[in-house]
Amino acid sequence: MKIFNKSIFVIAMLLVLSCSDEEFDEYYGRPEDLEEPIYQILEERGNFTSLLATIDKAGYKNILGKSGYWTMFAPNDEAFSSFLQNEGISNIENIDSTLAGKIVRYALVYNAFRTERLSDYQSDTGWEEDLAFRRRTAYYDGFQEEMVDGQQRIVVSSNRNNAEGADYYIPGDNNNKYLSYFIDEFMQAQNLSAYDYNFFFPEANYSGFNLLSAAVQTENIVAENGIIHEVNKVSLPLINLDQKLANDEHYSLFYTILKENLVNYVYDEDATTAYQNYSRNSKDVYVKVYDPALAFSPNNENFLKEADNDGQSDAYTIFAPKNDVLQQFIDEVLLKNYSSLDVLPKYIFEDFYNAHMVQNAVWPSLLAGYNNELNEELRFDLSTDIAEAKVLSNGFFYGTNKIQESNLFFSVYTSAYLDPEFTLATRLFNDGSGYREITSNINNRYTLFLPSDDVLRNLGFDYNINRSEWVYTSPETGNTVVGTIARTRLTRILYNGIIPTPNGELNDLSGSGIIRSGDLDLPGEYIKWENNTVYAAGNEVIENRVNIIGYEDQRNGRTYYIDNLLEFSEEPPGLDIQRLAEEPESPFTNFYNYLNNSSLYDAASGNIQGLEIGTSYTFAIPNNEAIIQAVKDGELPGDQETGEPNYTPAGQFEIDQVTDFIRYHILATRTISDDGLTGGQIETLLQDDLGEKTYISILNSTGELTFIDSAGREANYIPSQSNNLADRSLIHLIDNYLLYTN
């Protein structure tokens, strides 16, 4: 019964305490300390009356007064009064809704950010601290009317960078403009300073939190639907790089050439639908598309879009030369060999503009750290060459008094590149051979032997544009090969004409000499010059020479125009040895006889077993005395007493002795001359009993070449009889034999 009484009591208490409604309301009611939305907060603070009027005009009262999640950079009344003064508007009420919309929407950033987060980059994996100086705003230009080919058209910017196989226009992406700000946290983390800020905004003071030229006066005003930062200047939406170029007459030449050669207007179905829905207008919409070869599309407000918000941490840069310097460059360089800009190949424009574009935001103080799209350093002096620097909506803009002196326009490569007579050579240089990168490298000096299109065509080379393939028809046999085979052939030939000459070694060709072509990393073959002619191994075989018919000096060397090609040899090196041995009183005879009688050698074809055509070798051939010494030493079959060689031994041991001997004197994989370029341990064709490679050491300096075998025995080359050209090989005569010992 006690329980019973107790429960009656509890029930009674419950009746009394029927306060559930109150508690319910308190829990679910609006908290008293919850801030009002942005609009109301602005009203409350009192010094935003002009902004509020602007918001009303822009139709954002309803949005900012209750919904969304924003950061608002709110210009205060002082900011507006100076803005109105500058714009010549007497009263805030006279502001039209379009302008009001621009002001409000460009002051609105999606999502709320407190100051400490504004400097952080919102990567796809989360916050990355102190990497951001930009945010996407609610403003975008959308559809614009533009004169295109004499017609008024509705044009929309591309919202992605154009690239082969990629979309330059994504429906639904409005190409929202970005807003830049300069916050200490970011600036310090990036080693930037007031210098950088003032480079763009020389009139403004760097305060540690600037929004463009404005300074933030009150940070982090909390509202229910976001955060407000009070600023002291009104910012109109910034133009983008494309708009800057199009509208600034100082750069009209730069823009005109760009527009005429690298811009297309492409009809877009999705954009048209969106436009027609929005405007109830039946016009078609064209997307302004930049050439896919360009580093970026200057009208694309988004950054690379490798991550959704990568535009927060980086932007584009264009260095635009003013009209006069550009005109001078056109006259002096571009049109040196061409008649007019109209006939320039498109790739020249692509290269020219890429030379002035950087896929990064180039901060002035860090200029040296950036490369342009051609991967060259930026060749501007900030103190003298920059006429104007601007922060724009999608990047930095530098107006310059100088063009970017790109390698392509000032190197031996230029001789081919900017001359219509050398299109075949240029094409080969450009099409992935890597020769363009070698020859245009302004930091290394080269001598280029450049055949004109006529020379190449006469010798059977051509490019079939329709089939996009190289063609070679042998002048001797009339046989035609196409595609890779033809291209490889020409590649090899043209490589013979690219000579690194750091000291201008080939500026005087009146004497004679031998020199290695190609570049240091990927050596080419050796060529020889004599009496103002040059020749390579192949020229020896077909017994011709290459004559110089003119030259041009560039910043990294000299280009010789030639009337013939530096051919490579298609003969096996064995034939070259045979030829050397067959000369009267040849010191190569003894070695050759051993070779000729050994099973390694096929005298009919000249093939030596284990050697492949087109591969680098060096032949160190002991002279006849050295061979006799080897016989005496019992290292080769023959009469040990007299040293009379026995070229046709019967015993297997002796046969093996001969083959091993020969193999040990052929150095695989390298072509070595007495130019000091190649030395060290070089492998031979010989393998030891265990199948391991064997080596010979090379001591090499200009005019000296010594071979040291595994036992430390030395053999020196005999200069007068050495440096004989063969297929990717050199044949040297040495004064001692080399011996492999375990």
Next chain:
Amino acid sequence: MRQKFTSYLYYLTLLTVCLTGNAILAQNNVIRGTIIDAETKDPIAGATVIEQDAENRTITGVISDFDGNFAIKIKNPNNNLSVSTMGYSSKTIPLTGASEYTIELIPSVSDLEEVLITAEKPVDNGLIGIAERNLTTSVVTVKASDLENTQAASIDEALQGRMPGVDITANTGDPGAGMQIRIRGTSSINGSSDPLVVVDGMPYETSIPEDFNFGSADEQGYAALLNIAPSDIESISVLKDAAATAMWGARAASGVLIINTKRGSVGAPKIGYTFIGTLSKLPKTIPMLNGDQYSMLIPEEYMNRNGTPLNTLNVKEFQYDPQQVYYYMNYGNNTDWVDAISQTGLTGEHNLSLQGGGKKARYFTSVGYYDSKGVTKGTGYQRITGRLNLDYVVSDRIRFKADLAYTHSSTDRNYVNGTGSGDRLRSVAYTKMPNMSIYEYNNFGELTPNYFSPAQNIQGLYPGTYNPVAMAEYASNIQTGERIVPHFNLQVDLVPKRLVSTFDIQFDFNSTKAKAFLPQNATGRPFTETVVNRASDSDVDIASITSKTNLIYTPDIGDKHSLQSILSLQTNDFIYESHNALTSNTASSFLTDPSVPSRTQNAELQLYTNSSQSRSVAALVNTQYSLLDRYIINVGLRGDGNSKFGPDNRYALFPSVSTRWRVSGEPFMQNLDWLDDFSFRASYGQSGRAPRYDYRYFNIYGNFNAEYLGYNGVYPQNIQLSNLKWETLVGKNLGLNLRMFDQRVTLDVDVYQNTTHDLIFQNLDLTTVSGYNQIDQNVGVIDNQGWEIGLYTTPIKTDKWKVDFNFNISRNQNIIREISEYFPSESGNVDRNGEFKRFLQIDNPFGSFYGYRFKGVYPDLESTQARDANGDIITGPNGQIVYMRFNYPNTDYVFQPGDAIYEDINKDGNIDSRDVVYLGNSNPKFTGGFGPSITFNNQFKLLAFFTYRLDYDIVNGTDMLTTNMYGWDNQSTAVLDRWRNPGDQTNIPRAIYQGGYNWLGSDRYVEDASFLRFRSATFSYSLPKSALENLRLDDLRVYVTADNIMTFTNYRGQDPEVNMRGGDPFGIAIDYSRTPPTRRFTLGIQTRF
């Protein structure tokens, strides 16, 4: 077995016929006469004149002509002549051998007057009638008159809270939805814990077959099964203790609900008419964020995750850019989805009955029409019921009854309200993004009449989310039921008053059809998917035949002794057939039937049929012996046989014994005049429960869906359960009954313990070495124990005033005593949001849960520094400050400003399982109800009824889900107070999309849900006699009722009445309801003429 049993039936029937068919001698003797009015002496036309034998059996009969004359050819001159007609008292005269009679009939005016009969409440356990004062078991009875004022659509709803130990809770608020009835707790884990329902002495099938859930819910189906019109009900009794239920044997282990319908009575025909009209309204629900507030929350929540913001290209739902007309218009709204799918519910019920009869034949017939529209759009319930209860007295020794009940019902439900998931429509409406428009704006920003059903948006796609209004309107889910239950009863007094035999047979044909259709415009999905134009048609046909044969022997063994014995033979045959067709992608949204060409081959689509049959037989012997009216003992033995078991375990015996000692009958208490009755009762009984599903003792072979070389393989699907046994409930009950002051105070107290042995567990995980994953086993012992008190008082009783006050209170605990080793010992992961830890503790009540202690929200970075027991900041080896972290080293989440603070119990700077503490228990200490009823002048009556539950903890799951700010779901306005900026002092943590640990199971969500609910109040007025006579009415009563008027509770959720999932050792009470019970106002009119 079947043949054997059928032949028993034949013998029995034959026996009955032989005993009653007396040989009759024929004689030729014509008698004539005139019938006149005793007062006016006018002849009476149309009177019935019958010849009756000594047992009042009708031999022959005629009708008097216009002049009151009649001529009857009598069979036996020793018989009586009985005359009866409307408006006169019947008269029986013995035949004196004369051939001419003048019979005067007296007009009967008094028939219209109310006759008050005072007698002891008769209690019928469905087998034998024993006066309540002699009951040895725990039984509660509620008379229909006590319930008539509530506007309940079903019995269960009306009974809610009125009986101690009977726990009835609503599943959903939709019309036609069922309720869960638990008598003395859940005594089975997997078996049905629904009580056996016995209507007019015959078991009434309410179990749900295994596969009856395609596109419809089993609980819903259950409701449809219990569809007897409440106005047809005379009384309801609940048998609670095992000794009582043992008489009903298997299926009665969870208690027995005995329903007796109204029957005809001697008198002139009475027409009764009842009208009940109800208005249901949704009360104030949890306020959710509007579209604007939601648009502030979601971008913040998403960015809080790791800093990555919503992608402005792909996610236009929160851009609020007026130039993007389509998105701005469609996603710039403030839509109250809950309101949009809600409506005012209206219910109308008409019931017309005709009741009357003479000495020979009595009838009760009724037709009812019930039409209800739910508070959720697209829900409704319609029912037409018809009932005819006929009693015919063939003679004093032979009576028969023929009852016929027919119910047609149609339930409109929302398509998505399928099995288990409850009210999906409403929960989707709650979580639906409120900035979305109901109707779509086109690209020009013009509102169209089409529902805005995008195929997908940031919240996801069907079935996760959809436009609930479109779903409510376009998708259909209609369940129609036809049920006819003919019941025939024959009673023969073999030896008058000593040996009575009854024979009952009941046929039950129950056909249910569920048709559902999901059109494209409800989901918005593309036409290639199978959730488009998905049509289903399910048909379930149940036919059961139940028979019962009783022999009741009541010998006269003197005044001091009384004895009553019964032998009962019962059979049941249950045939179940179902088919289901589910297809998709019909060619048009107007082709809603799966029979039209449509797609069937996908795995989730199906063509399915099932059929099964089960039988049970039972024999019962029960004897009640009373000595000196003081010492009463009842002994019973029941044998059950059920086809669901293998041959070894098919039959089982269940004994019961119960006693009553009437202390007040002892001489030493005789002089206490005020004491009417004071008795102690004790009982012990067993009853068995069969598994729910058929054919488990067979090894069933199934075939693979895939074929190989043109053949399908077959494989054994299950382990052959040949040893599966009856689940046996052993019940013990101690009780006392107290009746005082001329029955004005009645107190019933019971203490009980129900132990279920050989608990059947379904789908216990099994090592797969056996070739099977799961097995059903008899393992475990579960206890339900508790006590109940019922107090019924009449404090005031004068000529004008009568005040009753009833009160009941009870407590039940569910305890596991033994369990299978395969059963897991704990549940819940404390390193995951939203989970509470539960342990299986043998010999402890279910329902305890454990979690963290919530201490608010870290306001700033400094506050997240870890501190040791002395309050000093914990530093690392290099002197660096250590910040509070979660579950180091596994999860190793470092708490951020704005995160929830959990108490670091062990002061190690790390919140993990070692900081988990006991949080509460979901077992209510007390439950019950009470209420007064006040009558004035027999004309005005005020009834009030309260229910309550005291001292139990529930998890406010709604609060958890509406403040977790973890996904795209809309949240309650409580999250307006969330932490947003450093320094904010609040108790609502910051929003983090799919991240953080802000809603771990903690006491933040645990609340004491004790409540007192003003369940209903009725005020009724009966017209005074004078007015009635003017209106020529017998009775006219008008009443108004309000339901769910008010709930007094400190609980912050919507409805504190939350159940612990019964029988689950890990079940705790979690409240996910977002809608409180609907508030209803009813107007009722009852009349009789």
